[in-house]
Amino acid sequence: MGVTQTHLFTEEQNQIAHLAKAIAHPARIAILQHLIKSKSCINGDLVLEIGLAQATISQHLRELKEAGLIQGSIEGTRVNYCIHPEKWSALKSLFQDFFESYSDCCEPTC
Amino acid sequence: MGVTQTHLFTEEQNQIAHLAKAIAHPARIAILQHLIKSKSCINGDLVLEIGLAQATISQHLRELKEAGLIQGSIEGTRVNYCIHPEKWSALKSLFQDFFESYSDCCEPTC
DNA sequence: TTTATTCATTGCAATATTACGATAAATAAG
DNA sequence: CTTATTTATCGTAATATTGCAATGAATAAA
Numbered sequence: 001m002g003v004t005q006t007h008l009f010t011e012e013q014n015q016i017a018h019l020a021k022a023i024a025h026p027a028r029i030a031i032l033q034h035l036i037k038s039k040s041c042i043n044g045d046l047v048l049e050i051g052l053a054q055a056t057i058s059q060h061l062r063e064l065k066e067a068g069l070i071q072g073s074i075e076g077t078r079v080n081y082c083i084h085p086e087k088w089s090a091l092k093s094l095f096q097d098f099f100e101s102y103s104d105c106c107e108p109t110c
Numbered sequence: 111m112g113v114t115q116t117h118l119f120t121e122e123q124n125q126i127a128h129l130a131k132a133i134a135h136p137a138r139i140a141i142l143q144h145l146i147k148s149k150s151c152i153n154g155d156l157v158l159e160i161g162l163a164q165a166t167i168s169q170h171l172r173e174l175k176e177a178g179l180i181q182g183s184i185e186g187t188r189v190n191y192c193i194h195p196e197k198w199s200a201l202k203s204l205f206q207d208f209f210e211s212y213s214d215c216c217e218p219t220c
Numbered sequence: 221t222t223t224a225t226t227c228a229t230t231g232c233a234a235t236a237t238t239a240c241g242a243t244a245a246a247t248a249a250g
Numbered sequence: 251c252t253t254a255t256t257t258a259t260c261g262t263a264a265t266a267t268t269g270c271a272a273t274g275a276a277t278a279a280a
Contacts, residue, residue, distance in 0.1 A: 112235030
């Protein structure tokens with residue numbers, strides 16, 4: 001137990017849940033918002049901006065990278081992280097479709 | 111440790127993260143999709159539809175209820191669960207704004 | 221070369237999540 | 251009243267997440 005039974009669900013259900021999990025932490029939202037605001041930014045900025053330890057930020061960045069939402073390019077001793085445009089679009093579409101599958105079709109009956 | 115430092119983040123960041131967490135499990139996505147499809151439905155249906163144990167489904171339903179995304183009304187021995195329309199709208203708006211804060215403003219620089 | 225800077229990784233502790241059997245609570249059916 | 255049926259809750263085990271200090275790896279600066 002303690003492990004999600006992904007085989008019980010559709011590809012789409014797992015995909016939505018997986019991407020939701022990637023953004024299911026305020027630090028990761030803060031990171032994404034900061035990347036959006038400053039277009040591209042370096043890891044050190046984030047440690048100052050957010051009050052978490054460097055190791056913790058690095059871990060959150062890795063999770064976002066593994067989900068495909070951001071990408072990083074090495075620039076000397078620094079790393080330039082930014083939003084992955086295509087993946088962001090895909091995320092947006094996936095969630096939009098999911099959210100609209102309700103408002104399109106349904107009226108509450110209880 | 112192991113506890114999220116919510117005080118470091120804005121209300122909005124915590125809100126988005128919290129709602130993302132509520133839908134960050136394929137079983138909960140499956141439940142929401144089923145509620146959407148069948149407009150209103152009972153718990154027992156979900157146990158059959160999804161392959162998880164009754165106690166597990168009940169737990170997921172509670173999490174969705176705590177996030178405000180669904181509501182349940184007792185009907186005999188059964189409970190009629192359905193999407194909470196206002197909360198669903200709020201969720202949709204919150205995420206839409208978040209997603210569009212990127213595509214509105216930014217071109218990748220790396 | 222030596223030293224500093226930046227970021228990733230490792231290892232660990234605390235806590236949260238996922239899943240389920242067992243059981244309780246409430247109503248319906250007999 | 252007795253017996254299902256349905257759902258919630260409790261307890262527990264397995265695993266995942268969060269956070270950080272310490273350390274490593276790589277480049278830049280001196």
